[in-house]
Amino acid sequence: MSYQIVFFDIDGTLVNEEKQLPPDAVEAVRELQNRGVEVVIATGRAPYFFAPIAEKLGIDSFVSLNGAYVVYKGQPIFQREIPRASVEALVGHAAKHNHSLVFEGHAAFYANEASHPHVVEAVSSLKVDLPGQDPDFWRNEAIYQIFLHCEAGEEQVYDQVVPDLRYIRWHPKAMDVIPHDRSKAQGIEALLHHLNVRPEHAVAFGDGLNDKEMLTMVGLGIAMGNSHEELKPFADHVTTHVDEGGIVNGLRYAGLLD
Structure with a gap:
């Protein structure tokens, strides 16, 4: 399978418990970008909670607020407020x-x-x-x-x-x-539709309970080794801990890194 886009959760996925980006994860994201793969943040956080992380990674596309506010290359494309x-x-x-x-x-x-x-x-x-x-x-x-x-x-x-x-x-x-009908998957679906990319050509990484829908809707759902135990059954693959090369090893499993 040739994957075109990768969605990354933040807490426990891109960053560790100390909210630090492991250097190998930063390098992996940049390598994906160099290879022409779309890299998107998919998080429960609001945009103002992850702006420094996105800037450091050079990412300007994101699914935020658990799917409610979606931006592609700096432009909002999907918004769903609570009634x-x-x-x-x-x-x-x-x-x-x-x-x-x-x-x-x-x-x-x-x-x-x-x-x-x-x-x-x-x-x-x-x-x-x-x-x-x-x-x-x-x-x-x-x-x-x-x-x-x-x-x-x-x-x-x-x-x-x-x-x-x-x-x-x-x-x-x-x-x-x-x-009740909201999840990261809803926002991801909107972004994939905007890009005319089929879900089976997408990869998603997550570790928390709000990642269940996201991991099951894409072509390859990867749970971190440090994931909540209730999440792992929803993943196609469980990679290593965030501090033990989890992003790199997951991308290698997906065939996106050498």
């Missing part, structure tokens, strides 16, 4: 349970309360700036994703109240909140 009514319902219910929220637009993000300890802990783990405070940000801007800050299991109180949303845990104190 305003769903955001309003979540805001009201979160207030009843004292769960803090962070609202993510495509260019900025704000928390509904200042310096909540769960927000500080979770967002700081991404090695990015903390959000400002604006409880009404969602009323004035398109919201593509929300961080819900709660302990494991506490998200179940939202199932009946806001059934059109789903919750994907990425930190012990935080979850991504997105529409």
Whole structure:
């Protein structure tokens, strides 16, 4: 199979636990680009959370916010915001349970309360700036994703109240909140359609629970050796750990590197 495009998750895939890019991964991405293979970031992060990484890798195409905001060579080609009514319902219910929220637009993000300890802990783990405070940000801007800050299991109180949303845990104190039919795969599908590339000619690398749909829709889905155990059955191949040549070894398996 001749693969034309590769999608890379960021956390745990391109970067390690310290949020550092392994040098061999950087070299591998550049070699792909030199060979004319499209290289695209596919992440749950918003664009302002990964701009330095994209710049270092020379990547200007991405599927961000778990498929909600897609850019090809610097130009937005696909956008899907969370319905305003769903955001309003979540805001009201979160207030009843004292769960803090962070609202993510495509260019900025704000928390509904200042310096909540769960927000500080979770967002700081991404090695990015903390959000400002604006409880009404969602009323004035398109919201593509929300961080819900709660302990494991506490998200179940939202199932009946806001059934059109789903919750994907990425930190012990935080979850991504997105529409039930949203995933990275939706954004990837939009980008592939834009490029007139068939899914079987695409490769995707991931390690987290939000990568399931992505790995199964492409021609070759590769899970990192350090992946969440529940992800690995959805992959066609499991490569090595991010710090043990995982990207390079996966690309060699795909026949994209020598």
